[in-house]
Amino acid sequence: MKLYDMELSGNCYKIRLLCGLLGIDYERVPIDLMQGQHKAEAFLQLNPRGQIPVLDDDGLLIWDSSAILVYLARQYGGEQWLPLAAPAMATVMQWLSLAQNELLYGLARARAAKKFKRPWDQDQCRQHGRQGLQVLEQRLANNAWLAGPQPTIADIACYPYVALAPEGGVELAEFPAVLAWIERIRALPGYVGMPGIGAD
Amino acid sequence: MKLYDMELSGNCYKIRLLCGLLGIDYERVPIDLMQGQHKAEAFLQLNPRGQIPVLDDDGLLIWDSSAILVYLARQYGGEQWLPLAAPAMATVMQWLSLAQNELLYGLARARAAKKFKRPWDQDQCRQHGRQGLQVLEQRLANNAWLAGPQPTIADIACYPYVALAPEGGVELAEFPAVLAWIERIRALPGYVGMPGIGAD
Numbered sequence: 533m534k535l536y537d538m539e540l541s542g543n544c545y546k547i548r549l550l551c552g553l554l555g556i557d558y559e560r561v562p563i564d565l566m567q568g569q570h571k572a573e574a575f576l577q578l579n580p581r582g583q584i585p586v587l588d589d590d591g592l593l594i595w596d597s598s599a600i601l602v603y604l605a606r607q608y609g610g611e612q613w614l615p616l617a618a619p620a621m622a623t624v625m626q627w628l629s630l631a632q633n634e635l636l637y638g639l640a641r642a643r644a645a646k647k648f649k650r651p652w653d654q655d656q657c658r659q660h661g662r663q664g665l666q667v668l669e670q671r672l673a674n675n676a677w678l679a680g681p682q683p684t685i686a687d688i689a690c691y692p693y694v695a696l697a698p699e700g701g702v703e704l705a706e707f708p709a710v711l712a713w714i715e716r717i718r719a720l721p722g723y724v725g726m727p728g729i730g731a732d
Numbered sequence: 733m734k735l736y737d738m739e740l741s742g743n744c745y746k747i748r749l750l751c752g753l754l755g756i757d758y759e760r761v762p763i764d765l766m767q768g769q770h771k772a773e774a775f776l777q778l779n780p781r782g783q784i785p786v787l788d789d790d791g792l793l794i795w796d797s798s799a800i801l802v803y804l805a806r807q808y809g810g811e812q813w814l815p816l817a818a819p820a821m822a823t824v825m826q827w828l829s830l831a832q833n834e835l836l837y838g839l840a841r842a843r844a845a846k847k848f849k850r851p852w853d854q855d856q857c858r859q860h861g862r863q864g865l866q867v868l869e870q871r872l873a874n875n876a877w878l879a880g881p882q883p884t885i886a887d888i889a890c891y892p893y894v895a896l897a898p899e900g901g902v903e904l905a906e907f908p909a910v911l912a913w914i915e916r917i918r919a920l921p922g923y924v925g926m927p928g929i930g931a932d
Contacts, residue, residue, distance in 0.1 A: 580867045581830070594822050596829040603822035616816065622794050622803035629796040630781070632832040653853070667780045 542692035627686035634664025642700030672709035742892035827886035834864025842900030872909035
């Protein structure tokens, strides 16, 4: 299995983290975004969106971090990580959507604007991100995990850009239940870290 | 079954469209966004994000349009609309993600800025939306449907804000395969329309 990857991408880290938790071996293929390698023709053959991560599982190509999480959970993780019953699967999906909305267009864009000089409105992004954190805080105040009694890909999808939020100028001190959840994720067997989040 | 709904919301329309295609009866509960009803305490009890749509299926509450599509497909639609095999499910998920990214933060935001005076950068949104349309065009140039040999919730998730794109100042003439796909969706048995897209 190959992962087209960048060390500092929170979306790529979602995949590395789930692989760590599931004990999946894979080869990392670094893509140099600063050099525009993700917009070169060879890479667009792998992913027409020109984005990382992309997974190559024995010739089967999957792009998009949420889609790769779904693939790995279904193929290698079993129902713990993505339950099949309609209500439980929909609950996981709710948090995958939060990860793609408030967290990606809020927290991750605020970080990209501050750290990588992307042209996003930082105040607008931070406000959007804090709305997502409030929803997480409310859920986690009375529950250990986002989508059921045990960790699922919902937690894996939300964790990276929440834990990286301070790099975008969004502090987490006012979200104590979120901070406790971060510690629970870090304590999972097989956990791996990334720069800005804490070492393995 | 009750759907908390607004007539002009493309995200709500995704649910109405799938219900039409699946032959599901439901009651519409209109939420007045102009009056801020979605941010009132009573509504936040249903959805902490303060957004429509929300589905109430005999007391089971599901928020988020993608999550509701997943719920309805799993509970009432069978594998045609959301296949369970890992590669096929991940393929559907890829397009659900495109719908939540380029289409929602591109096309839908461009429409919201133009039609409802929301504070988004219209040029930035249109550019983001066109990137999504290019990816759709590439897929649909050689395939009738987005995620397999038949329509799935991938098509339902992407269709509304694509069909509404001209309301946001993004014309579709340069995307002929997308226009042909729009016609295929309109021809599905049980299809329903919405204002700006075409009548039932």
